[in-house]
Amino acid sequence: xxxxxxxALAGFISAPAVASMELSDNYECTDCHKLDVKAGAxxxxxxxxxxxxxxxxxxxxxxADKQLLDAIKxxxxxVWAKKLGKKTExxxxxxxxxxxxxxxxxxxxxx
Ligand code: HEC
Numbered sequence: 698x699x700x701x702x703x704x705a706l707a708g709f710i711s712a713p714a715v716a717s718m719e720l721s722d723n724y725e726c727t728d729c730h731k732l733d734v735k736a737g738a739x740x741x742x743x744x745x746x747x748x749x750x751x752x753x754x755x756x757x758x759x760x761a762d763k764q765l766l767d768a769i770k771x772x773x774x775x776v777w778a779k780k781l782g783k784k785t786e787x788x789x790x791x792x793x794x795x796x797x798x799x800x801x802x803x804x805x806x807x808x
Contacts, residue, residue, distance in 0.1 A: 717804035721748075724793045726801070732808075745787055746777050752808035765802045769793065 721727055733749045734740070746754075755761035768776070772789035790798070 717801055720797055720804075721801050724790065724797070726790075729787070740781065740783070742783075745785060746781065748805050749808050750780075751805050756806055756808075761806060762799075762802050765805065766795075766798055769798050769802070770795075 718727070718732060721730065729741075729743055729745045730751075731744075731747045734747045751765070755765060758764075768787065769790050772787055774786045775784065777785045793801075
């Protein structure tokens with residue numbers, strides 16, 4: 698019985714994270730965003746901040762969800778340039794439905 702409860706709990710905790718990573722994979726966000734990167738890792742030319750880096754930057758900030766949704770919808774340029782030590786630009790992601798973008802942003806802010 699206890700074993701089953703542990704399994705159920707593990708599933709409950711990890712499922713949303715897996716679902717959201719897959720969701721972000723569906724829209725090819727993961728071409729440029731990893732879940733996590735080691736400090737000082739060499740990034741690909743177009744690679745953006747990892748989801749964990751984004752979370753660290755915005756978690757707990759007022760209006761963060763709106764700001765991130767805006768960046769996805771309209772694109773974003775050089776917000777991360779200084780931190781990543783290169784020019785950074787993301788084009789507007791127009792193909793992603795608002796509800797999926799919202800789900801991804803919500804998930805990022807829990808990381
Ligand atoms: C071609 C590469 C590329 C793709 C594909 C891409 N991004 Fe990005 N993304 C970036 C870069 C580079 C930045 C940093 C932009 C900046 O510095 O302003 C970024 C920034 C972000 C940010 C942070 C914005 C901010 O204001 O700090 C979020 C959130 C984000 N991307 C989510 C997504 C999601 C969700 C998708 C898929 C729908 C996606 N990205 C697809 C390259 C990409």
